[in-house]
Amino acid sequence: MKKNEKALTVAFTGGGGKTSLILGLAEIFSGQGKRVIVTTTTHMAWEPERPFAEAEDIPGACRLIEQYGYVIAAYHKAGQPKISGPEKEILEKLPGFCDLLLVEADGSRRRPLKVPAVHEPVIPSFADVVVGVIGLDCIGRRICDTAHRPDDVAGFLGKHTDEPVTWMDVWKIIRSEDGLQKGVDGRRFLAYLNKADTLEDSCVAEKLMAQGQESGIMVICGSLQRSVNSWNRKEVER
Structure with a gap:
C-alpha cells in the first residue's frame, strides 16, 4: 500500500464505551472508503472476529485493510482477553499507512466514569484530536458503584464514594484539565x-450540551447504537 502522509490520528480517553465507539467508527469510516487502523497505547479488548495484524507486520496490516477497510494493529497473547499496544517506534509509523488512525489511549475496566491517574492517559504525541468518553448511566448511581478508582473520583469531586453522581459532576470532569481534558494540550x-x-x-443531556456550547467545548450526547452512524470525518476534524 502506498504511504499516506496526511492521516488523521484520534485518541480516545475516559470511561467505558471507548472500544465500542472506536470499532463502530472504524466500520463507518472504512465503509466510506477510508483506510483505517485501530490500535492502543495501553490495552484493549480482544475481539478475535475482527481483522487483526501484529503491529510490526505492516504488509499484513495493509493486506487486511485492502480486504476489510480497517485493521486492528497490536499484540495478543493466546488465551488473553486483552491486546496491548505497540512500541513508540512502531506506533509512529502507523499513520503512514492509513487515512485514519484510531487509538484507545486510556483504560477504565468498563466503568462509565473515571478521572485519570498520574500516568494517564497515554495520548500519542502526534495525535490530532482527543475524544473523551463518559457513560451517562453513571448519573444517579453511587460513585463506588459506577466509577473506575472510586476514591480518586470522589476526591476529585469533593464527595464521598457513597454519594450519587450528578450531571454537574459529569460536567466538572469534562471541563477539567485534570479530568477528561488531561493531556489534550491544545489539540482539538x-x-x-x-x-x-x-x-x-x-x-x-441538553444541559450538558448547553454547558459545552457556552464553554466552547463540543459535547455530543447519544447512544452508540444510534449515533455512531451520524459521525463523519468532518465532524471529528472541526
Whole structure:
C-alpha cells in the first residue's frame, strides 16, 4: 500500500464505551472508503472476529485493510482477553499507512466514569484530536458503584464514594484539565457522552450540551447504537 502522509490520528480517553465507539467508527469510516487502523497505547479488548495484524507486520496490516477497510494493529497473547499496544517506534509509523488512525489511549475496566491517574492517559504525541468518553448511566448511581478508582473520583469531586453522581459532576470532569481534558494540550477536543438513552431526565443531556456550547467545548450526547452512524470525518476534524 502506498504511504499516506496526511492521516488523521484520534485518541480516545475516559470511561467505558471507548472500544465500542472506536470499532463502530472504524466500520463507518472504512465503509466510506477510508483506510483505517485501530490500535492502543495501553490495552484493549480482544475481539478475535475482527481483522487483526501484529503491529510490526505492516504488509499484513495493509493486506487486511485492502480486504476489510480497517485493521486492528497490536499484540495478543493466546488465551488473553486483552491486546496491548505497540512500541513508540512502531506506533509512529502507523499513520503512514492509513487515512485514519484510531487509538484507545486510556483504560477504565468498563466503568462509565473515571478521572485519570498520574500516568494517564497515554495520548500519542502526534495525535490530532482527543475524544473523551463518559457513560451517562453513571448519573444517579453511587460513585463506588459506577466509577473506575472510586476514591480518586470522589476526591476529585469533593464527595464521598457513597454519594450519587450528578450531571454537574459529569460536567466538572469534562471541563477539567485534570479530568477528561488531561493531556489534550491544545489539540482539538470533544466529549462523547454515551448511553443518553438511559437518562430518566432527558433534560440532563441538553444541559450538558448547553454547558459545552457556552464553554466552547463540543459535547455530543447519544447512544452508540444510534449515533455512531451520524459521525463523519468532518465532524471529528472541526
